[in-house]
Amino acid sequence: MRRRWEPVWVGWIDRLWEGLRPLDPYRSVKAALGALVIVSVVITTLLALFAVNSATELRVITIISIIASLLITQFVAQSLTAPLDEMTDAARAMADGDYSRRVRGDRRDEFGELAETFNQMAADLELVDQHRKELVANVSHELRTPIAALRAVLENVVDGVSDSDPETMRIALQQTDRLGRLVEHLLDLSRLDNGVVPLRARRFEVWPYLAGVLKEANMSKGQGHSRTDVHLHLDVSPPELTAYADAERLHQVVANLIDNAVKHSPPHGRVTVRARPGATEESLEVEVLDEGPGIPESERAHVFERFNRTKAAETSSQRGSGPGGGDGGTGLGLAIARWAVDLHGGWIRVAESPRGCRIQVTLPGVNEMQG
DSSP: OHHHHHHHHHHHHHHHHHHTGGGOTTTOHHHHHHHHHHHHHHHHHHHHHHHHTSSOOHHHHHHHHHHHHHHHHHHHHHHHHHHHHHHHHHHHHHHTTOOOOOOOOOOOSHHHHHHHHHHHHHHHHHHHHHHHHHHHHHHHHHHHHHHHHHHHHHHHHHTTSSOOOHHHHHHHHHHHHHHHHHHHHHHHHHHHHTTOOOOOEEEEEHHHHHHHHHHHHHHTBTTTBOOOSOEEEEEESSTTOEEEEEHHHHHHHHHHHHHHHHHTOOTTOEEEEEEEEOSSTTOEEEEEEOOSSOOOGGGGGGTTSTTOOOHHHHHHHHHTOSTTTTOOOOSOHHHHHHHHHHHHTOEEEEEOOSSSOEEEEEEOOHHHHHO
């Protein structure tokens, strides 16, 4: 019986304590100012009573009460304005580009809540500034590599070191394609960040739709990369499966996942795209499986971040795990896939797999998206 009533009493005490907050000078600035007025009045009254019952002159008592009230007011004002002064200094430092400044949040009143909010804002701004610097550095790095390679090819042709044969032009075209993919990915992310990408969901048959995506992927072999030895396989069950989603955004997701899987597949490897019905009406679960090195569990939480490169992917790219293994991609494809899935209200993750990498996508279906 005691255990059953104990949560009720605890909840009642918590509500009572929260209701008394406006009266607690340690938890409310208004209560602190009210306490200041009350203390000043009490001191003045006591000194006046002391003057009446003693031989002390009233003007002496008045001067003493004024001095005592001023000292108490100064003490309370200093304690109340100190957090504001600290926040002002931190805000000026942030205006100069220093986002590492924080303020003390050990108070329990409104200033303590303001300090916590201020620190959270400063942390968010510091993270945004760090992402901006990383974005500039990563984009510069990604652009420099294909531009340098393209320039070297063209210089060799101009200087007569290399002939303008089909093989040389193919190398130049590969670097141009890489530049185009990077610019296209950056534009996609910019649209997604700004919220200007509308979601045009519709009902469609999954088998012919995914078959078209795989056909395009097969046709693109040798253009963006030269992995012509990887086999693509489609598995849809049941064959008459239908789904409700934005076909264009889903195309981005599946195409990027296939492209990533092909790049990290071993020679003559196999990439499987599997589709199954979800738990709700016309929801969809899509998996893309490859036979590559896989993604370590410690790196799975960051694999969908922009410009992220897993160690396994970098090793595969450096070794050239197949024809065209030297192109590690832009590091933006999985980030675009995550944003497109988030736009649907679904989720994407790296699932467990006995071999290679298995990325699982779940789209919510007609009820959740229309709701």
